[in-house]
Amino acid sequence: MSDPYKVLIIDDEEPILRLLQKELSSPERIIVTASTAESARQNARQEHFDVIISDIRLPDGDGLELLTDFKDMDPDVEVILVTGHGNIDNAVEAIRCGAYDYITKPFRLDRVELLVDRAWQRCCLQRENRSYKHTQKDSTGAQLVGCSSSIKRIRFLIDKVAPTSVPVLITGESGAGKDVVARSVHLASTRSNKPLVVKNCATLQRELSRSELFGHTRGSFTGATENREGLMTFAHTGTLFLDEIGELPIEVQASLLRVLEAHTYRRVGEKEERTVDIRFLFATNRNLALEVEEGRFHEALFHRINVFNIHIPQLKDRREDVPLLVEFFLGKLSEQMGQRPYTVSERAMQCLLAYDWPGNVRELRNVLERSIILSENGTITRKCFPQEIADQSAADQEAGVLSLERMEREHISKALEFYNGNRQKTAQALGIGRKTLYRKIEKFHL
Template sequence: MTPMRVLVIDDEASIRKLAERELAAAHRRIVTAESALAALAMADRETFDVIVADIRLPDGDGLDLLPSLWEKLPDAEIIMITGYGTVESALKAMKLGAYDYITKPFNLERLDVVLDKAYERVCLKRQNRRLLQGQKDTEAPRLVGRSEAIRRIVKLIEKVAPHDTSVLITGESGTGKDVVARNIHAMSRRAKGPFIVKNCASLQKDLLRSELFGYVKGAFTGALETREGLVSLAEGGTLFLDEIGDMPLELQGALLRLLETKKFRRVGEQQERSVDVRFVFATHRDLLAEMRAGRFHEALYHRLNVFHLHLPPLRERREDIPLLVEHLLGLLSPPAHPYRLADETLAHLMTYDWPGNVRELKNVLERCLILSESTLILPQSLPRELTGDLRTHGADQRGCLPLHEVERLHIQRALALFSGNRSDAARALGISRKTLYRKIKAYGLE
């Protein structure tokens, strides 16, 4: 996990040297500045968690410095240094929002405790903001399966997790790319740090850069305060960018620079900031084809493709289905009334092609729990496309379907494959979005 970063601002060289010598620790990095101007310049380039600032500085008052520091570092907690006769100013600083104050000469033991408590508050603020943005610090789900493909994926995760190498995870929608990403984070040295997830397909094009990198107050209309972006929220942890193939081309160059330099600029800010983040990417697209078609940055493609994990679809590892069913039913069933499948029901699941992969399997089992008359799930609880019982849909005795029914089922499976994304489904089916919308309405698939 990234050490706590502390900025000590004092014009006395002896105080700065004392701080560097006595406060530095394995979990704490100390940086010093001799003036307000030098401190602001450092805050432009680097993120600090806790700031220890003298109230009296050669080029300004410590109280006047507070707003400028918070504008640049909105999460930082500030501790004021005060001498004899300036305690009143320190109390005024606390009313303005400073965390605490210490008096000269230093009581190093007390300062050591105050620094750690201030950092706890910083971490709590960041955690709360992640929760407000829909991020959850949850335990990594288990990667379930006994197939050769899954065993190979597990071994590769174990090998790459301890390193900070960026990882690209590919595979069809619903194969569990997010599960692999969470396992990489959980097995890394960053496991105690944040795990930030963002689906690139859900990013609004005009707000994309500000959401990813953050922005400063006044950067654009509506920017009433400085905001941290997803990159800053992931400091010391992992940033998982799902569906990277859907990121607009104009932002891909900025992402490439971030990967190469570990530096970025907030929107409206001139200075670059350093960041310590591990990146994991995922996509259901063929990025090589996207690159050749001019929709994906060539240099970014090669930068992402350093360590590639491909998740095979469920239809290519059917031997994992019984274990997945057991695992999912354990998650979905009430503890007092565990559900199980009849052998005939499992046989239907084993022969189905699962265009929506593990996600579709989970949805089918959830439906079965609702429809089943008992804790033994019979084939009657399965959707029609799994049981093959199509006589009520106009099939003759040989099971031949009318053409319109084949089309309806095919569109239904395409929508499941792309998790309801109609643009992707239309592209895969080779029809326009307008035609797909018309057929969805005609077949009652809304």
């Protein structure tokens, strides 16, 4: 079952409030009540509501004003106004101002319940549409292909961490698969049917970054001609993936820390704090610890986002993944081109296995894309590759050396596992010095 949705009911007549609360309470809905406009505003600032039912006449204000304020705070909230008998003009005005619908007193309870459910459905649809716009267009899917022990370990970590709300820091070189891992975490989480909002922090403009993340109110700075929602609103109830987190302007780092710690933030130009429910994912190809040391990254923020780290090793350190990735990409490509499956000659595969892939998986994909154009009869040969890859002619010879390295890596990794990560015992068992072991752990990204 999906999470319950939240309904705020505002009426100054206590009996009506109680009646509606009783009637609408169910496992699918959480009901909150308020008897004045001011307390309703207060409530709406502190938590997000999905549907609001408000009397049009309140002791300290009117429902239409409230409607505008609610829509300002959250454009997707749906508001149903309750009018006294014969106040149809007001009701029409309400719809024009963006109310979902109106009901006239005295009302039938079953109609109210129906309306509330419909309003909730529309609210969901709008949130979905909005988040869709914010989700990267070229969603590359989230199939994490590979059979190496590192990829297996990553899959294991994803399964463990996904159902929690712990923030995850994904590290690895460019093209190694950080996006794929982030999407996998979201898809394996309980939020998979909620928005996944992706933002590359390198594209945040320094002066506007706060507003882009948290939103702003009309007139809060020059150029702020309208209220604006921030990414926090779009990602609410879902996942926010902040890519290249090392590029996050230092000005907003403390505010992000506040969201992580207290789940609250402030819009630019607003005093009140708002509450959000967001699962955070981060990625970087920088060494954040170093950035902290050099004063470019907020230390406390670093510790908060580095609670759970998933590191993706370079492709050259997990060459056993190459054949599977080749098969995966060629399968996709032949499907796209409506061709029968492409194959790779043995010599060509040797080259792919021997090459160092500075651009990691992305480079492999690009090379394959290019090579199928040059292929003949559906077979990819060495000649279809760029020079530096085709030149891996000493491939056979090197393959021996490489597999030795691979064996060493596997061996050390198994030993570490056996001794539960105890480096002293592992070094002893392997008959090498502790320093040498440290070097190898670093080299092999163990």
